[in-house]
Amino acid sequence: MIYDHRTYTCRPGTIKKQLALYEQYGWPAQTRHLGKPLLYASTETGDVNSYVHIWIYDSADDRAKKRAAMQADPDWLDYLKRSAEAGFQISQVNKILQPAAFFNA
Numbered sequence: 001m002i003y004d005h006r007t008y009t010c011r012p013g014t015i016k017k018q019l020a021l022y023e024q025y026g027w028p029a030q031t032r033h034l035g036k037p038l039l040y041a042s043t044e045t046g047d048v049n050s051y052v053h054i055w056i057y058d059s060a061d062d063r064a065k066k067r068a069a070m071q072a073d074p075d076w077l078d079y080l081k082r083s084a085e086a087g088f089q090i091s092q093v094n095k096i097l098q099p100a101a102f103f104n105a
Contacts (some may be wrong), residue, residue: 001056001057001099002056002057002058002063002096002097003054003055003056003098003100004055004056004096004097005054005094005095006052006053006054006058006093006094006095006096007051007052007092007093008050008051008089008091009047009049009090009091009092010051010088011087011089014049014088015042015049015051015088016050016075017086017088018051018083018089019042019051020086021086025075025078025082025083026076026079026083027077028075029076029079030076032070032073032075033057033067033069033073033076034066034067034072035056037054037056038054038055038056039054040052040053040054041050041053060096063087063096
């Protein structure tokens, strides 16, 4: 099992707009291909202009297959276009995490 941990940072004052855009156009397409994430949350303290989501995959191959299907989905591509045009996001950091041997989710 692997975890795909993603942190996105938005321009100040735009995070609610970005999340609303994602909820309407991105969430349906993304969850159709990836299932529901372990977590999807905005930051309460620290960098309050950021949000995080964590997706769980069986393996790197499982992740690659699911993400390839998503990238071929016209609804997902429409969301990406709308998001890029809105210009709310200013950075993205992705981390692939493997649980420690003693961790049993």
